[in-house]
Amino acid sequence: MLYPLPVVMVSVADRAGNSNIITVAWTGTVCTNPPMLYISVRPERYSYGMLRDTGEFVVNLTTKKLAYATDFCGVRSGRDVDKFCCLGLHREPADKVSAPMIAESPVNIECRVRQIQELGSHHMFLADVVAVHVDDKYMDNRNKFHLRKAFPIVYSHGEYYDLNQILGTFGYSIKKKKNESNKEKYNQKK
Ligand SMILES: Cc1cc2nc3c(=O)[nH]c(=O)nc-3n(C[C@H](O)[C@H](O)[C@H](O)COP(=O)(O)O)c2cc1C
Numbered sequence: 599m600l601y602p603l604p605v606v607m608v609s610v611a612d613r614a615g616n617s618n619i620i621t622v623a624w625t626g627t628v629c630t631n632p633p634m635l636y637i638s639v640r641p642e643r644y645s646y647g648m649l650r651d652t653g654e655f656v657v658n659l660t661t662k663k664l665a666y667a668t669d670f671c672g673v674r675s676g677r678d679v680d681k682f683c684c685l686g687l688h689r690e691p692a693d694k695v696s697a698p699m700i701a702e703s704p705v706n707i708e709c710r711v712r713q714i715q716e717l718g719s720h721h722m723f724l725a726d727v728v729a730v731h732v733d734d735k736y737m738d739n740r741n742k743f744h745l746r747k748a749f750p751i752v753y754s755h756g757e758y759y760d761l762n763q764i765l766g767t768f769g770y771s772i773k774k775k776k777n778e779s780n781k782e783k784y785n786q787k788k
Pocket of ligand 1: 607618619620621622624625637639640643644645646668669671672673674675676677704713720753
């Protein structure tokens with residue numbers, strides 16, 4: 599019961615050039631340097647064979663606009679449908695891996711598998727991040743990335759949520775606020 603979770607669309611391909619998308623919530627960052635992440639996938643998924651075959655995949659971040667596609671890719675199998683085609687999503691060639699990127703996603707993270715842990719119901723693919731692509735739309739003229747403008751979503755206990763309220767920014771708990779320091783000054787004078 600570890601919620602909320604990231605929810606991502608993982609694109610994969612086989613050596614024959616067939617590609618597919620699988621929705622994954624069992625995923626996370628595991629190391630900053632070298633940059634690494636994991637995805638855990640059940641062996642019965644159609645995508646599993648492709649992952650094992652090439653050892654490569656792309657993590658495509660999801661957004662409010664892509665919520666429907668995210669759910670669809672998590673309830674339909676590539677054995678039965680071409681998910682790119684059904685959803686009107688476009689394949690974009692990646693730089694370093696054979697799996698295509700989803701053009702509509704704001705951030706595409708190219709990954710190469712380093713280790714596979716056959717844990718039980720899920721096998722964990724521990725991977726190196728070998729390239730990252732960010733849609734220019736979300737970069738400002740000082741090269742700062744604004745993910746918020748893409749309306750990212752999370753998955754929590756069977757429900758998808760957007761993130762529409764900022765409660766604070768990194769380190770805000772220890773930052774002195776202007777009026778707080780005035781209050782302190784006032785108290786000191788008293
Ligand atoms: C929100 C959501 C999260 C999911 N997370 C995972 C996951 O982490 N690992 C997994 O193996 N399947 C997960 N699934 C299920 C697969 O995405 C689903 O079985 C999919 O149809 C498999 O596609 P494929 O057969 O084309 O590979 C998730 C589904 C949803 C809707």
